[in-house]
Amino acid sequence: MWFAITLTVVMGVSFFLMKNVKGGPFDSERALEPAIEANLNARYHLDWPLWRQFLHYTGPLNLDEKGWFGEGELAGSQPLGGVLTGDFGPSFRYRDFTVNDIIGQSLPISALLGTVAMMWALALGVSTGIASALRRGSGVDLALRLAATGGIALPNFVIAGFLIIAFVFLVPLLPVAGWGSLREMLLPGFCLGLVYAAYISRLTRTGMLEVLSQDHIRTAYAKGLAPRTVVMRHALKGGLLPVVSYLGPATAGILTGSLVIERLFFIPGLGLHFVNSASNRDYTLAMGVTILYTVLVYTLNTVVDLAYTLLDPRIDLAEEA
Amino acid sequence: MAALSPESVRQGLAVGLLGLVLAGAVRLASGARLEPADLVFNNGTEVQTLDPASVTGVPEGRVVRALFEGLVVKHPRTLEPLPGMAERWELSEDGRTWTFWIRDGAEWTNGDPVTAEDFVYSFRRFLHPSTAAYYAYQLWYVRGARAYTRLPDELFYANSASGCWLSRTEDGFIRIGAQEYALAALADDAVLELDAVTGRLAAGAGELTLPAGSSLGALRPGPASGRRAAALRGAPYEATGDGEQGSWLAETAAPVSEAAWQELLDSGALLDGPAFRTQVVEPELLGIRSPAPGVLEIELNAPTPFFIDLMGFYPTFPVNRRCLEEAQARWPDRWEIEWVRPENIVTNGPFRIAERRVNDRIRLVKNETYWDADSVALGSIDVLAIEQDSTMLNMYLTGGCDVIDRVNTNVVQELMGREDFQPTAYLGTYFYRVNVTKAPYDDPRVRRALALVIPRREICEQVMKMGQQPCFSLSPPGIGAYLPPTMREGDLEEARRLLNEAGFPGGEGFPPIEIHYNTSEAHASIAQVIALAWQDALGIRTKLRNEEWKVYLDTQFNLRYDVSRSAWIGDYGDPNTFVDLMVTGGENNKTGWGDPEYDRLVAAAAVELDAEARLELLRQAEALLMEALPILPIYSYVTQNVVAPRLGGFEPNVLDEHFPKFWYWMDDAELAARRSAQPAEWRQVAPHGPAEGLYSPAQQRARAEAR
DSSP, X not given: OHXXXXXXXXXXXXXXXXXHSSSOTTOOSSOOOHHHHHHHHHHTTTTSOHHHHHXXXXXXEEOSSOSSSOSSTXXXXXXOOGGGGTOOOBOSSSTTSBHHHHHXXXXXXXXXXXXHHHHHHHHHHHHHHHHHHHTTTSHHXXXXXXXXXXXXXXXXXXXXXXXXXXXXXXXXXXXXXXXXXXXXXXXXXXXXXXXXXXXXXXHHHHHHHHHHTSHHHHHHHHTTOOHHXXXXXXXXXXXXXXXXXXXXXXXXXXXXXXXXXXXXXXXXXXXXXXXXXXXXXXXXXXHHHHHHHHHHHHHHHHHHHHHHHHHXXXXXXXXXX | OTTSOHHHHHHHHHHHHHHHHHHHHHHHHHHHTOOOOSEEEEOSSOOSOSOGGGOOSHHHHHHHHHHOOOSEEEOTTTOOXXXXXXXXXXXXXXXXXXXXXXXXXXXXXXXXXXXXXXXXXXXXXXXXXXXXXXTGGGGTTBTTHHHHHHOOTTSEEESSTTBEEEEEOTTSOEEEEEOHHHHHHSOTTOBOEEETTTTEEEETTEEEBOOTTOOOOOEEEOTTTTOXXXXXXXXXXXXXXXXXXXXXXXXXSSOOOXXXXXHHHHTTSEEEHHHHIIIIIIIIISSEEEEETTEEEEEBSSXXXXXXXXXXXXXXXXOOHHHHHHHHHHOTTTHHHHTTSTTTOOOOSSEEEEEEETTTEEEEEEOTTSTTGGGOOOSEEEEEOOOOHHHHHHHXXXXXXXXXXXXXXXXXXXXXXXXXXXXXXXXXXXXXXXOTTSTTTTOHHHHHHHHHTOOHHXXXXXXXXXXXXXXXXXXXXXXXXXXXXOOOOOOHHHHHXXXXXXXXXXXXTOOOEEEEEESOHHHHHHHHHHHHXXXXXXXXXXXXXXXXXXXXXXXXXXXXXXXXXXEEEOSSSSTHHHHGGGSTTOTTTOSOOOOHHHHHHHHHHHHOOSHHHHHHHHHHHHHHHHHHOSEEEEEEEEOOOEEOTTEESOOOOTTOOOOGGGOEEOOHHHHHHHHHHSOTTSBOOOOOSOTTOBOOHHHHHHHHHHO
């Protein structure tokens, strides 16, 4: 099973890389008394050899309990526990929460924000992409392509800054930050979606141009179908293929949040943890989000493969049969 | 894949997406239920934990002070101790025993009365190694407390205060050492030696006892045998280690069988770690007792004048024993996380916790059973975890937040002069550590030359801009009666002359200095200003090296730097919190510097009864430091709070500690009165809060009477 192998490799590499970075979760400006530091390390098993920590964390052996294995290094071990049973352990930084609690609280928020962003991105991206493709070479095409390039080139916190000035301070329409109501989602969703919109727009344009030049489209026009029908029913399906393959990893990225947008709009999502957990040396949380991301990317890529069969008849084995 | 029909895939996708959106919507709905709080303040980050014993930071302190209350509370402006859970207290003649009388009628949120036993339990828990409290050393002033934290539970102990510890190695040998309490009772020069015939350990002036009736057979000396008690005190429990290592005194000549060892354990002559704690240490050796109901007695190693301040310091706040023990019974493997959940935690402070969302907010509501609930005005408080400077300021400016705790230096110019932004002195200093173990920084003349040319005024006025003050000592000004000794003044000429004398005329031959700091805009700007000054004034070339926070700490701790950016914020209002840093080998020294005379002065100050003489000793110590200059002082801190003008009871103080218990909203009349009393040039801004104010029941009565 490729999935299991990928996951094991990802876990192994990130675990050992992380543990080899200097500094630990308990370091602070105030150096700890050695006796107290030893107590802390013992409580979180950081005094164990790395291989044993890894086994304990990933879960083939739950080394916490007494019993099962008799003598030697593994005395007191028990099989199963840790990640294998879905337990990501306690967080080092947020000591009142388990990693499961944190992901459980913040993933839905990031996912909802991501969904709003994706809606913005798809609505803007696909419509401008189609418009661009249909009026190839015109002023509209040029303007839209410029805007798309701008959307990719400009960092979203710059755009967010302008939008906050415009819609919060100049025209007080929207709240400046926070999370809890639909109004609070509009700005961050838009800012987060903009880059994706720009990519989608370009991909749609390319895809549509390719499809529009194909025989079956010409046939459709020749049959006298309305241009609208041709575009929406025949061209769009094929033209969206590159967008769909881009959507897999993009969705994984967008659903797991964005550090910049979440910090700027004070949204308690998952994006914060991707960077912060590493700089805090919050080993368990960093591993948790890494594993989650791996699983999401893997799943969504599979979903994309499946979606291909819906959009391109040539790939769909089921229908051919 | 072929088995999946497009319909089912489409349905699956739709269901999956719908599920996500629904989950979000449910969270959203649950969020919408929260009524706006009476007051919202930004805490700057998510707190690490609500467990008072485990917290260390400023943000944690703010929340813990609202939820819990210690023996004393602090006056919001002067920080003097006021009665809290203790109604009154008394210090013995010799300055070493504090007695506290616990208030009648103080209650936990689960209805239990707050008792002296609660404090005994909480202090023991705070010190216990399995709690692994960062700040445990703050209570090490208590007799026997240090050894209590360091006592390993996995060893076995003779049933006596002056006894040995024993442990059985993997191959069956039994090792014997002297436990820390026994070592402490021996004279410094007592030589620990094993009497091979009687199996007794003679120890000069004192004697160590082996468990009665122990038949261990012949003994042979271990690596620590023959060493002096004083030399062993640092690490009495190193049972493992072969040959020369370890601190054990003797070992059985032959392996002891499992059965014989078991027999020894069963005989009752030996106690395991936990039993030794409860049967010997806690009743006899640890200076924390409740001699009568409602009375708490704490015995110290030496008079410690600031001990009473520590009783108002949040790590010493009590926890509810029943709450913890029920959690331990119910969730044996994750009670540490369960007991602090809002639905489980039991507190005794002015507020209780209603809701907590990670990285979002903590909702506090007034605790109606708090003993002084009559003086609490606010019914609910939201504590936000905004980390981004610009976001918190935006929130404040749009009314979403009433107090923020810091501002970015970029916007200081705009904010200066507003009535809601008035920085005041803060008990912290910014300085550079110098690695004195490395040439040429081992030469005090070089360090003094470097210190003399730092452009402190330029840094304060052009980089920091908030009113930070140039600083010429380790401890900042403003600690009560203590006037810190400053480094001797000197001019550019002197700096050049010193460098010349040190063998680097005009900076010639001086290796480039690497200025080490953690990644941050402000630290980089300051380093650039100083680098330029060293270059221009002394002709020394400099390099800048910035490192990510944790790596920076590691580098500094291991002395792999030339000059390293540092800062220290006082824990309590006493110069000891600064001067104590630089004792030889201290964990926070991090310069390699040491001076026996300095250590002697600091140690003498710790046992000095007379307050004035004590400050004088600390002053002499710091004067030595300012002569040697292993640290180059730069500036002293100011607070950066932006506070809604209508908010009352938020007093400036040197520790920048604030107490929601005293906060209230002024009505328009009181606000107008306050504004007329403040300097006319302060710019008035939106006051936040309700126009009719929000007062505590006690304040309402007083106001009614006044009318």
